[in-house]
Amino acid sequence: MSEHKGKPDLPGNITTYIENILRRMRYRRSARREVETELLDHFEDALHDCADREQRKKLAEEMIREFGDVKTLARLIRRGKIRCRPWWRTACVRMVQGVCLLIVTMALYVGWFFLGRPAPATDYLAKMNRLSRPSISDQDNAWPLYKKAIEYIARSDPDQAGFHYESDEPMKTVAKLAKRDISFEQLSDTERQEVLQWMEKNAPAWEYFRQGSDKSYYYREYKSGGDGKTSTPMLLSLSLSCLSPLRDIALLGIFQAQRQAHQSPRKAMETCLALARAGWHMQTRPVLIEFLTGVAIHRLAMNECIRIMAECPLSERDLMYLQGELIRMRAQGYPPVPMDYDRMAFYDTVQHVFTQGGPGGGHLVPKPFSEVAEISEPAVSILASLAHAGRDKTLEKGAEIFDHFGRVAKMSPWQRHTMQITTADDLLDSLPHYRYSLLMVLLPALDRVGEHRFRMIALDQATETIQALQLYRMQKGGYPETLQALVASGLIDSIPQDPYSDQPLRYRKTENDFVLYSIAGNYQDDGGTMNPEDQWARNENGRDYVFWPAGEAAFQTK
Amino acid sequence: MKFERELLKGVAPVVVLEVLSRGRMYGYELSEAIRQRSGDLLNLGRGTLYPLLYNLEAKGLVAAEWDENESKRKRRYYSITSEGMDQLERQKHQWIHLQQAVSMIFELAPALRPA
Numbered sequence: 001m002s003e004h005k006g007k008p009d010l011p012g013n014i015t016t017y018i019e020n021i022l023r024r025m026r027y028r029r030s031a032r033r034e035v036e037t038e039l040l041d042h043f044e045d046a047l048h049d050c051a052d053r054e055q056r057k058k059l060a061e062e063m064i065r066e067f068g069d070v071k072t073l074a075r076l077i078r079r080g081k082i083r084c085r086p087w088w089r090t091a092c093v094r095m096v097q098g099v100c101l102l103i104v105t106m107a108l109y110v111g112w113f114f115l116g117r118p119a120p121a122t123d124y125l126a127k128m129n130r131l132s133r134p135s136i137s138d139q140d141n142a143w144p145l146y147k148k149a150i151e152y153i154a155r156s157d158p159d160q161a162g163f164h165y166e167s168d169e170p171m172k173t174v175a176k177l178a179k180r181d182i183s184f185e186q187l188s189d190t191e192r193q194e195v196l197q198w199m200e201k202n203a204p205a206w207e208y209f210r211q212g213s214d215k216s217y218y219y220r221e222y223k224s225g226g227d228g229k230t231s232t233p234m235l236l237s238l239s240l241s242c243l244s245p246l247r248d249i250a251l252l253g254i255f256q257a258q259r260q261a262h263q264s265p266r267k268a269m270e271t272c273l274a275l276a277r278a279g280w281h282m283q284t285r286p287v288l289i290e291f292l293t294g295v296a297i298h299r300l301a302m303n304e305c306i307r308i309m310a311e312c313p314l315s316e317r318d319l320m321y322l323q324g325e326l327i328r329m330r331a332q333g334y335p336p337v338p339m340d341y342d343r344m345a346f347y348d349t350v351q352h353v354f355t356q357g358g359p360g361g362g363h364l365v366p367k368p369f370s371e372v373a374e375i376s377e378p379a380v381s382i383l384a385s386l387a388h389a390g391r392d393k394t395l396e397k398g399a400e401i402f403d404h405f406g407r408v409a410k411m412s413p414w415q416r417h418t419m420q421i422t423t424a425d426d427l428l429d430s431l432p433h434y435r436y437s438l439l440m441v442l443l444p445a446l447d448r449v450g451e452h453r454f455r456m457i458a459l460d461q462a463t464e465t466i467q468a469l470q471l472y473r474m475q476k477g478g479y480p481e482t483l484q485a486l487v488a489s490g491l492i493d494s495i496p497q498d499p500y501s502d503q504p505l506r507y508r509k510t511e512n513d514f515v516l517y518s519i520a521g522n523y524q525d526d527g528g529t530m531n532p533e534d535q536w537a538r539n540e541n542g543r544d545y546v547f548w549p550a551g552e553a554a555f556q557t558k
Numbered sequence: 559m560k561f562e563r564e565l566l567k568g569v570a571p572v573v574v575l576e577v578l579s580r581g582r583m584y585g586y587e588l589s590e591a592i593r594q595r596s597g598d599l600l601n602l603g604r605g606t607l608y609p610l611l612y613n614l615e616a617k618g619l620v621a622a623e624w625d626e627n628e629s630k631r632k633r634r635y636y637s638i639t640s641e642g643m644d645q646l647e648r649q650k651h652q653w654i655h656l657q658q659a660v661s662m663i664f665e666l667a668p669a670l671r672p673a
Contacts, residue, residue, distance in 0.1 A: 038585055038608065038634050045586035068605035076605070080612025 011060040014043050017070065024074035031081045113386070116355035118365055124348040125234040128341060129221050132286045136217055142281055143220040145212030150245040152205040153252075185258070199255055206256060209249045213274040218281035234352075235345035236372065236442075243293050246282075250275055250297045257304050265312035266321070269305060273325045276301035280329055286340035288449065295456045302456075302463045309466055310550035319471050326464050334457050337409040337449050339402060346398050346442055353438065354391035362391035364438065373441045389435045398439055401427050401446075409450035412499040416450075417523055423447045454499035455536060455545075458518055461496030462505060462547035468492045469514060469548075479514045483507045506544070513549060520545040561600070570602055570610055571619075572653055575638055575646040578620060582637035584627065585611065611636055619645055 018039050022032045046063055050056040067073060085093075187195065199206075212218075220242075224234040253275045260268040275297055282294025305322065308314070314322075353368040355361045363385070370381035389397070405424045408416060415421075424446040433440060465483065468491035473479050480486060483495045483504060495504040498518045506525060508515045515528040520536045526543035534542035577583070577591050585607060593601050602610075614620040619642035627633045638646065 034634075035608070037632075041584070041631070041633055042586045042589075066601075066605065073605045073609070076609035077612065080609045080616065083616030084612055085616075 010040065010043055010047065011057050013057075013064060014060050015040075017064050017067070018043075020070045021074045021077065024071055025078045025081075027078050027081055035077055035081070113363060116361065116363060116365055118352050118354060118368060119356050120348075120351045122348070122351060123234070124344045125222060125224055125238075128235065128286060128344050131340065132222075133219055134217050140216040142212035142215035142218040142278070145208045145215070146218070146242075146246065146278075147220070149205045149208035149212065149249055150242050152208060153202050153245050153249055195255065196259070199252060199259070202249075202252055205249055206252050209246075209253065209278065210271070210274045213277040213281070215281075218278075218284065222287075235341065235348040238287070238341075238345070240287065240289060243290065246278075247293060247297070250278065250300060254300055254304055257308070261308050261312050265308055265314050266318045268308050268312070269314070269318060269322055272301045272304045272308065273322070275304075276325075277329060280335075283335040286338045288338060288342050291335070291338050292449065292452060295452050299456050299459050302459045305463050306466055306547060306550045309470060310548070314470065316471060316474050319467050319474075322467050323464060323471075326460065326467075330460065334453070334460075337453055339406055339409075342443075343399075343402050346402070347395070349438070349442055350391060350395055350398070354394070357391045364388040364391075364394075369438065373437065384434070384437055387434045388437060394436065394438060397431060397436055398443070401439065401443060405446040408447070409453070411450065412454055412497075412502055413451050413521065414498075414500050414502040414523070417500075451499075458496065458499055458505065458545075459547065462516055462518075465492060465496050465505070465507075466516060466548050469516075479509050481509055505547070515546065516548040517544040517546040566602070566606070569653070570606060571614060572646065572649045573600065573602070574607075574610060574614065575619060575642050576650065578636055578638040579643060579646055582635045584633035584635050587633075588636065614642070618642075 018036060021039070022036055025032055025035065043060070043063065047056050047059055050059055223239050224237050253271055257268040257271040257275075260271060279294045279296070279298030279301060282290050282297065285291060285294070309319075349372055353365055353372055355363055355365060366378065366381040366385040369375070369385050369388075370378065373381070373384075375381040375384065388394070401424055404422070404427060408421055408424065411419070411421065424443065428436075428440060428443065431439065465486065468486045469479055471491055472486060472489060475489075480489075483492075486492045487495060497503065498505045500519050500521060500523055506515070506517050506519065506528065508528060517528045517530070519525050520542060522537040522540075522542050528546055529543050530546040531537070531541055531543045536545050537543055573592055573596075574588065577588060577595065583591060588611075589602060589607050611620065611622070615622050615636070618639060620636045621639050622634055622636050624632055625635050
């Protein structure tokens with residue numbers, strides 16, 4: 001590069017002109033110096049032969065006119081110089097530009113990310129209450145009576161809505177009974193006395209509960225368990241604290257039935273049916289956990305009915321009464337597995353943890369997400385939020401899984417087994433966890449729910465079949481060779497199906513008795529033998545589920 | 559005579575390459591050479607010259623180096639490269655044909671027409 005030894009003696013307008021060009025070039029200094037030298041040389045050469053100052057000035061003005069507009073010239077020179085740049089310099093410049101762009105983009109993204117706030121627009125709690133409210137008179141609602149029962153029983157332990165099984169002796173005995181470690185009759189005199197005292201103490205609770213079960217429907221307004229100050233989704237914090245005392249009252253009913261059975265089988269049966277109706281009530285609710293509690297209570301009641309039929313002499317009239325009640329209960333069909341709440345809770349959570357959708361929006365917000373996912377480390381929730389799929393994608397995947405589950409829940413275990421249906425868990429596992437961690441946190445263990453419902457249906461129908469077999473024996477003097485005879489006699493409408501084979505429940509007449517069973521979850525007929533430790537054969541050592549003889553099955557509670 | 563900018567834009571690189579093909583020159587010298595050789599008809603706007611030289615340099619058609627002139631003053635000398643020579647040959651050929659074609663259209667002297 002040239003080292004110009006001092007600026008040549010040029011008219012002021014030329015030096016100003018060149019300075020302006022260099023200033024507007026806005027390029028690296030060495031290139032500007034080079035251009036400056038070259039332009040100064042040019043003017044110097046041009047003016048070299050001028051005789052006097054005036055002529056130099058005049059020629060200078062003329063040349064400036066020829067060179068043209070400063071701005072345009074500066075731009076053209078700059079462009080030319082940039083093109084002359086060696087490749088490595090261009091690469092460096094592009095790299096620096098890229099890094100700067102990245103930093104700016106990151107800064108904008110981080111700003112956008114942290115300034116985003118969820119804007120919940122739909123009150124899903126109100127929506128669910130609206131949808132689940134039947135259009136029937138309030139007088140037919142069981143809830144006010146159930147509520148009284150809960151309030152009464154909760155008074156026995158004001159700090160906790162339910163029993164303190166581990167806290168005192170009577171409760172330990174009740175707990176043993178509840179777990180079916182022993183039956184009521186097997187209790188020692190002292191223990192029996194303790195339990196009886198506890199039952200008498202809570203007798204009013206049971207009475208309220210029983211009265212409630214006579215009502216035609218059960219509706220209660222759902223309330224959020226949140227304090228309203230946090231951003232916790234309303235539906236996710238739904239207060240379901242009533243379920244625990246309701247389940248405890250159901251146990252109270254079972255003990256009541258066991259106590260009544262040998263003195264008045266009819267009364268024991270009525271107690272069981274009250275429980276079954278309450279269980280049915282809960283199965284009509286939109287919340288899955290409420291539905292499952294209802295299923296459990298119903299199964300509890302049916303098992304107890306079978307036990308009463310096995311242990312206590314029931315008259316033909318009592319058996320007819322049982323049949324009539326069972327038919328009346330399922331007149332509208334078995335309630336389907338409800339998905340409304342869980343689906344709405346999912347949508348509600350999404351609207352509380354994501355920013356609004358649309359261009360530039362719809363990302364997961366760390367703080368509410370950490371509350372939902374119970375993440376205590378802020379850095380973890382930030383990283384998880386950054387990596388998470390957007391609102392629309394999350395909604396899409398969630399809906400896909402709920403839809404899939406809705407379809408699978410209608411299939412019997414046998415259908416699922418033979419058709420090799422992909423489970424909801426498999427679907428979840430197939431997703432990248434870091435992209436859909438909200439779904440992993442939110443979606444309940446859906447796959448077994450449908451199976452629980454099918455087991456309850458099988459048990460319900462088996463109870464009716466056993467009742468019909470007892471009637472048959474009373475009328476004909478012995479058990480039939482096949483269940484078809486019950487249909488032919490008009491004692492049942494159809495032969496109950498085994499959800500584990502989609503064929504009739506297995507029936508075999510024995511010398512003085514019969515065996516009625518489901519082949520259960522190992523999908524093979526084990527001849528009507530049951531493993532009490534694995535009643536529905538969920539594991540390898542499981543066998544059949546035996547409804548009758550009643551011995552082992554009747555003690556199933558959970 | 560002052561030519562339209564767009565007309566000059568096409569011819570200027572060929573003219574510069576042609577002049578440089580006869581020997582290396584610095585900016586002022588080059589502009590003067592073009593003016594003289596065109597009989598004062600072609601006077602590349604000085605503002606056009608330097609950006610054009612930088613562009614030709616960027617394309618590798620000319621090379622630039624600082625050197626002293628006869629009066630021992632440092633000047634930036636431009637010389638045509640072999641690549642520039644190839645380019646000149648191609649473009650010169652095209653220009654001659656273009657010139658002839660335009661002459662025919664304008665019905666100029668037969669001497670200017672293609673053989």
